[in-house]
Structure formats: structure tokens, C-alpha cells
Amino acid sequence: MxxxxxxxxxxxxxxxxxxxxxxxxxxxxxxxxxxxxxxxxxxxxxxxxSTETIFYTLLMENSQSMELDFMHMMAESQSFREIMECFFDEQQAELFHAEQSMMTATYEFFLAHKSEQDKRFLQEQYDRSVTSLLRVLEYGVARNEVRFHDPEQIVRHIILSIEGIRIYTVSVGVSHNMIEGQIEMLKSLVMGFEHRFGMRGDSEC
Amino acid sequence: MxxxxxxxxxxxxxxxxxxxxxxxxxxxxxxxxxxxxxxxxxxxxxxxxSTETIFYTLLMENSQSMELDFMHMMAESQSFREIMECFFDEQQAELFHAEQSMMTATYEFFLAHKSEQDKRFLQEQYDRSVTSLLRVLEYGVARNEVRFHDPEQIVRHIILSIEGIRIYTVSVGVSHNMIEGQIEMLKSLVMGFEHRFGMRGDSEC
The missing domain is CATH 1.10.10.60 (Homeodomain-like)
Known part of the structure; x- marks a missing residue:
């Protein structure tokens, strides 16, 4: 091209x-x-x-961009903690501005697409997010920053909970306060409960 | 009547x-x-x-039924652990048989209803679930079975994560294995990680 x-x-x-x-x-x-x-x-x-192909492409490039961000940050030897802070900050920003994101469109798409091929695509997107986030957790373990009993289960839990907050955000509407509380909780889960007392706001995303 | x-x-x-x-x-x-x-x-x-009124009624009676179950179990002095096991077992059973539940219909309804009145209704339903589950956590604390730093945040986290598993179940489709893993994780969060080694399967729901 x-x-x-x-x-x-x-x-x-x-x-x-x-x-x-x-x-x-x-x-x-x-x-x-x-x-x-x-x-x-x-x-x-x-x-x-078609609009369908465009939508597919947008979803795909979105998840690739997360993967690339992770890879860059790991290549630059950023700490596990910094990478996770960036990830959660981005998620929080997206939830804060749900009306400016493709969330509602994505749910419509999710519900309208029931063919086996479409399910497979969504499954692949999900697996891909799991894999790339899991790689970051393994990086944190390799750097001796954290330990996990079952990192894959934790990664799935993070992705599914954020999805839950999303659906509530676009349907019921939740307060920024609550979003912050929930993101804080996920941070605790993945970075250990002491992270609240660590240095924050000094990392660059 | x-x-x-x-x-x-x-x-x-x-x-x-x-x-x-x-x-x-x-x-x-x-x-x-x-x-x-x-x-x-x-x-x-x-x-x-209208079908809308019927749908409203079904959602409302569904959440009331959870509330009533909790109240009965607490009135019978069942342990906090037993009550939570029952709650999670029910959630798991519903996720296992998503095609026989109103999940997909509920998401359609959620996305279609954007009037302030409908949002308020959904908000009330959500607050109601939070309140009734929170009461169970406070009951567990009063019985000295558990302690929580921030029980309300945990309750919201449980409800939102289950919602996340739901949306994945009806759109992408997730394995029973993964549902079990996620429910297990939520149990750990609310009952302490030692619950796995406690007595299980001996409580009656």
C-alpha cells in the first residue's frame, strides 16, 4: 500500500x-x-x-494497538507496575467518556452477530486480549515484581470485569467515583494491595 | 387479587x-x-x-426473588459461607444454561431503553441487588465469619464481573471451565482464599 x-x-x-x-x-x-x-x-x-468489514477492522486494530503498547513498554524495560498503571488509566479514561467511545456500537454488533464465523472472530479478539495481558503479568513475574497463583484466571477476570463495568456504563450509567473504585480494586488484585501506598502519578504513559 | x-x-x-x-x-x-x-x-x-410492562415485571420479580432468598437464609441463621455458596451456585447454573435464560433478551432491552425513566428503572434494579447482597456481607461480618475493608466495593465488583461473564457468554460463548474458574475467583474474594479448603457440598440451597 x-x-x-x-x-x-x-x-x-x-x-x-x-x-x-x-x-x-x-x-x-x-x-x-x-x-x-x-x-x-x-x-x-x-x-x-461494507460497514461490517470496517467495524471488524476497527475492533481488530484497537486490540492490536493495546498489544503494541504493551510490547513497546516491555521493550523499554518499564516496570510491571508502570505498564499496568497505564493500562488501567486508559481503561478508566475510556469508561469516563463512554459516550465518546464505540462501546454501544460494539454491544449492538455483539448481539447482532450470531453466525459461527462472527463468534469465532469475537472469540479470537478475546483470546488475543487475554494473551497479550498475560504476557505482561509473566513479565512482572520474571522481573520479580509480583507473583500469581493463577495469572490467566486473573487476566480473564480483569477483562470480564471491565466488560461488566462497560455494559453498566452504557446502559444504566455509573458514576466516575464508582468506576475509580472498581479500577482501584482491579489494580489491587493484580499489583497487590500495597500498590495504593506506592509511588503513583510519576510514571509516563 | x-x-x-x-x-x-x-x-x-x-x-x-x-x-x-x-x-x-x-x-x-x-x-x-x-x-x-x-x-x-x-x-x-x-x-x-405491553410486552415492556411484562418484561419490567419479570426483571423486578427476579431481583426480588434473590432478595427474599437471602432474607430467608439469614432468618434461618444459615452461615454466611452457605448463603454465598448458594448465591454463586445459582449464578453459575444460570451461566451454564445461558441459552435457557433471559440474558440475551435483557441485553436487547438494556440497549433499546434509553429514556431517563428506563435508565432509572435499571439503576434501581442495580442498586437493589447491591443493597441486598451488601446486607449478606454485613451479616457475615456480624457473625464474625469475615471482615471487609470495603464491602460495598466488593459487592459492586461481584455484580459487575458476573455481568461481564454474562455478556461474553451470550456473545462469544465461554466454556464451563472458565465460568467455574471465574466464580471460584469471586468466591475467594468474598469468602477469603481459605474457602477452597473448607467444607463444601454439605450445605443445602
Whole structure:
């Protein structure tokens, strides 16, 4: 792909994300994305054949970006604690601004897609998050920063609890206070309860 | 309400639940419920004016039933540990048979209902679950069976994590093994990590 094509593809994905955030998954059409991006219909179809493909791509690139962040931070020998603080800070920021995220669209997508192929895709996304977060926990163990009885179970627990907070955030609506409390609790679970008394706010994400 | 009316109301709710489980929330009509229950249309409208009201009632009675179970078990002086085992066993059983529960319908309902009144209803349901589970934790503390740094945060964490497992169960699908692992983890959190070595399977739910 040429540099220009890459740039155009990125522009389309960003525009599409804005529409999905505003209108949800089901109500978004290719025409909406054409209008949002200010490109021609033919131009859009050169890159993506449907809103479904675009949505898939957005979900995939989102989870890849988390994976890449982790890999960079580990390559730079950042401490386990710093990496986890960054991860949880990002999750918290997303939950604080749920109305500006693709959460609602993602739930619509989740519920509408019941084919075996779609389930497999979602399963792969989930497994991928588990694997990349697990790698960070193992890194923390290798650095002697933490110990875990069953790290995989803890990772699954983190991902599932954040999902639970998400569904409540988009449906019922929860206070920032409560989100903070829950994120704090997950931090305690993964970093040990003494983390509250450790140095905070001095790490750079 | 006469005994016969109570019985008929219960029959309608049961029939409606079956339809919601089978067809989801959006696709269910009053006609479906008429057919399922084998009653007349007029007969149905004597009790409920819409599928929405029926759905509300089902959600409400479901959370009241949990509350009542807790109250009975506490009135009978069952141990905190027994009560929590029962609670988690029930949650696990529901997750194991997600296709026979109203989970998917509930998510549809959650996502479709965005009016302030509906949000308030969902909020109340959530607060109610928090309050009744919190009462059980306080009961455990009063009986000197457990101690908690922040019981309310733990209760919210339990409810939100179970919600997270639910959404994954109905969308991605998770193995019984993983559900068991996660429930085990929540048990550890609330009953202390030694619970695994305590007596199990000898309590009656």
C-alpha cells in the first residue's frame, strides 16, 4: 500500500469510528461514512466493501494497538507496575467518556452477530486480549515484581470485569467515583494491595 | 387479587419468559404471549398492557426473588459461607444454561431503553441487588465469619464481573471451565482464599 493509500485508509477508519460512535452499529450506512469522510462512494469501496468489514477492522486494530503498547513498554524495560498503571488509566479514561467511545456500537454488533464465523472472530479478539495481558503479568513475574497463583484466571477476570463495568456504563450509567473504585480494586488484585501506598502519578504513559 | 388471578398472572409471566428466551425482547409481541399461554387477547390485557410492562415485571420479580432468598437464609441463621455458596451456585447454573435464560433478551432491552425513566428503572434494579447482597456481607461480618475493608466495593465488583461473564457468554460463548474458574475467583474474594479448603457440598440451597 502506498503512503497515500495508507493515509486514506486511516482517514476512512477514523471517520467511520465517529459515525459508529454517534449512530451506533445498526444505523450506520456506507453513505454516512462517505459523507463523514468527504470522499466518493467509489473511493470508499476501494478500501472496504461494507460497514461490517470496517467495524471488524476497527475492533481488530484497537486490540492490536493495546498489544503494541504493551510490547513497546516491555521493550523499554518499564516496570510491571508502570505498564499496568497505564493500562488501567486508559481503561478508566475510556469508561469516563463512554459516550465518546464505540462501546454501544460494539454491544449492538455483539448481539447482532450470531453466525459461527462472527463468534469465532469475537472469540479470537478475546483470546488475543487475554494473551497479550498475560504476557505482561509473566513479565512482572520474571522481573520479580509480583507473583500469581493463577495469572490467566486473573487476566480473564480483569477483562470480564471491565466488560461488566462497560455494559453498566452504557446502559444504566455509573458514576466516575464508582468506576475509580472498581479500577482501584482491579489494580489491587493484580499489583497487590500495597500498590495504593506506592509511588503513583510519576510514571509516563 | 384473588387466588385465581394471582395464578393466572403467574402463568402469563412464565409463558412470556419462555417467549422472551426463545425470541429475544424486540421480536416478542403480545400475540406471541397470547399463543404461548393459550389465553385470550382480552385476558392478557386484563393483566398487562405491553410486552415492556411484562418484561419490567419479570426483571423486578427476579431481583426480588434473590432478595427474599437471602432474607430467608439469614432468618434461618444459615452461615454466611452457605448463603454465598448458594448465591454463586445459582449464578453459575444460570451461566451454564445461558441459552435457557433471559440474558440475551435483557441485553436487547438494556440497549433499546434509553429514556431517563428506563435508565432509572435499571439503576434501581442495580442498586437493589447491591443493597441486598451488601446486607449478606454485613451479616457475615456480624457473625464474625469475615471482615471487609470495603464491602460495598466488593459487592459492586461481584455484580459487575458476573455481568461481564454474562455478556461474553451470550456473545462469544465461554466454556464451563472458565465460568467455574471465574466464580471460584469471586468466591475467594468474598469468602477469603481459605474457602477452597473448607467444607463444601454439605450445605443445602
Amino acid at each position: 502506498t503512503q497515500k493509500a495508507k493515509w486514506k485508509r486511516k482517514l476512512i477508519l477514523q471517520g467511520a469510528a465517529s459515525v459508529f460512535i454517534r449512530k451506533g452499529y445498526n444505523a450506520t450506512t456506507m453513505q454516512d461514512i462517505v459523507e463523514e469522510c468527504g470522499i466518493s462512494r467509489g473511493g470508499l469501496y476501494l478500501y472496504f466493501d | 384473588t387466588q385465581k388471578a394471582k395464578w393466572k398472572r403467574k402463568l402469563i409471566l412464565q409463558g412470556a419468559a419462555s417467549v422472551f428466551i426463545r425470541k429475544g425482547y424486540n421480536a416478542t409481541t403480545m400475540q406471541d404471549i397470547v399463543e404461548e399461554c393459550g389465553i385470550s387477547r382480552g385476558g392478557l390485557y386484563l393483566y398487562f398492557d
